[in-house]
Amino acid sequence: MTYKELLYRNSLEAIRRIYEHSKYDEETDLYRINDIINSLNENQFASKEWLVQKLTPFIPEELENVCILGGWYGLLACMISQEVPDETRIHSVDIDPTTRMVGQALLKDIAYVEFKIESLEDWYYGRPKYYDLIINTSCEHMEPEEVRLMANYKKEEAICCFQGNNYHEIQSHINTHNSLDEFADSLGLKEILLKESMPAANGEYDRYMVIGK
Amino acid sequence: MKPDNIIFVKHGNKYSAEHVNRLRDQLMEYYKCAYVCYTDDPIGVEIECIPCFEKPTLNLWWNKLAMFSKDFPVKGKCLYFDLDMDIKSNPSDFIKDFEGLTIINAYWKRDKFMRKHAYDVRINSSIIAWTAGEQDYIWKHFLTNKDYFMRKYKGIDRFLVHENIHHKIFNDGIVNSVANPYGEQTPIDMYNGINYDLQRTFVS
Numbered sequence: 055m056t057y058k059e060l061l062y063r064n065s066l067e068a069i070r071r072i073y074e075h076s077k078y079d080e081e082t083d084l085y086r087i088n089d090i091i092n093s094l095n096e097n098q099f100a101s102k103e104w105l106v107q108k109l110t111p112f113i114p115e116e117l118e119n120v121c122i123l124g125g126w127y128g129l130l131a132c133m134i135s136q137e138v139p140d141e142t143r144i145h146s147v148d149i150d151p152t153t154r155m156v157g158q159a160l161l162k163d164i165a166y167v168e169f170k171i172e173s174l175e176d177w178y179y180g181r182p183k184y185y186d187l188i189i190n191t192s193c194e195h196m197e198p199e200e201v202r203l204m205a206n207y208k209k210e211e212a213i214c215c216f217q218g219n220n221y222h223e224i225q226s227h228i229n230t231h232n233s234l235d236e237f238a239d240s241l242g243l244k245e246i247l248l249k250e251s252m253p254a255a256n257g258e259y260d261r262y263m264v265i266g267k
Numbered sequence: 268m269k270p271d272n273i274i275f276v277k278h279g280n281k282y283s284a285e286h287v288n289r290l291r292d293q294l295m296e297y298y299k300c301a302y303v304c305y306t307d308d309p310i311g312v313e314i315e316c317i318p319c320f321e322k323p324t325l326n327l328w329w330n331k332l333a334m335f336s337k338d339f340p341v342k343g344k345c346l347y348f349d350l351d352m353d354i355k356s357n358p359s360d361f362i363k364d365f366e367g368l369t370i371i372n373a374y375w376k377r378d379k380f381m382r383k384h385a386y387d388v389r390i391n392s393s394i395i396a397w398t399a400g401e402q403d404y405i406w407k408h409f410l411t412n413k414d415y416f417m418r419k420y421k422g423i424d425r426f427l428v429h430e431n432i433h434h435k436i437f438n439d440g441i442v443n444s445v446a447n448p449y450g451e452q453t454p455i456d457m458y459n460g461i462n463y464d465l466q467r468t469f470v471s
Contacts, residue, residue, distance in 0.1 A: 080383075085384065085419045089415075089419075149411075149412060150412050150414070151412070152415075195414055197322055197323070197324060225327060226326070226414050226417040226418065228323070228324040229324075
């Protein structure tokens with residue numbers, strides 16, 4: 055089975071378990087089913103596959119520690135794990151405490167990822183020099199000054215890969231941009247290695263990506 | 268019992284300063300108290316404005332939850348109104364309790380079928396009564412996982428009910444939903460976000 059097939063198999067099993075649990079527990083959060091499905095939708099795969107494809111040439115040879123900020127249920131961590139040495143530590147950080155349990159279920163038999171449950175700011179500022187690669191695909195959910203600080207408060211040689219978008223209509227998006235250049239400028243990186251945009255599969259917005267140091 | 272503060276929330280461009288000023292004019296007839304507007308854009312607003320918290324940045328109605336923060340700079344009994352309300356007569360007989368959290372009964376949803384996982388609700392937060400600082404736990408709870416809550420719930424009504432926030436409801440008859448007429452005279456017409464530019468009753 056490919057990693058993608060395993061991921062779908064595991065996600066169906068996770069959804070089945072939530073349904074089973076809900077039969078005798080009124081408090082079971084059935085919205086998780088929807089959230090898991092959304093985390094693996096066409097847009098999510100497209101934007102993450104794009105990221106991995108563009109990022110791979112810039113991944114440092116001496117890669118030890120990777121931080122994925124706003125990692126949700128670990129789709130990107132899973133994909134990154136396919137591209138880096140087995141001994142690389144991958145931390146997927148999210149404030150939502152359920153992401154660990156769901157993420158571990160989704161990544162079973164595919165990848166070993168450490169799910170860290172904490173606010174992105176608290177986690178990252180506690181260990182800014184630890185990571186060789188910092189990825190943030192949730193910039194639209196974060197305060198602009200926090201994103202900028204994270205992009206710059208790191209080991210000098212560390213690579214960062216940040217994604218944002220112009221999807222202004224979503225209520226939880228508090229940090230959208232009108233163009234790729236505007237997004238790149240907002241990060242204030244010393245060196246930009248790549249910046250590209252990609253229209254979302256549903257045609258509703260453009261996703262931006264910047265890789266730099 | 269009368270409120271010490273009447274609070275409006277204006278964020279984004281759905282409602283204008285005119286909506287704030289008009290509603291203030293209507294309510295002034297019945298409530299002599301402090302009027303404040305929590306907003307990202309104070310231009311044209313004729314009452315005291317409280318700027319939206321720098322962090323976290325929130326969009327639209329999610330800003331209403333900031334009113335419950337202990338850092339929200341008001342004291343005493345608070346009464347909140349959505350900006351698409353039209354005050355027709357004195358609502359004071361319905362608004363007397365500022366202990367706990369009191370919101371509207373959405374009478375128009377009384378017979379609506381809703382499975383639990385629809386996360387629909389039979390309450391409406393277009394009018395809220397509470398005492399400043401005493402509902403801080405609502406704000407704190409929201410901040411524990413705000414992005415998930417904003418994905419899961421379409422608005423704060425659903426958040427309040429399905430996160431088991433204890434609340435009471437005003438007696439029926441306080442509002443008439445224009446889209447779903449109450450059938451009797453009520454002191455307040457509410458537009459539920461629709462047709463909010465309709466001609467209103469202005470107090471001379």
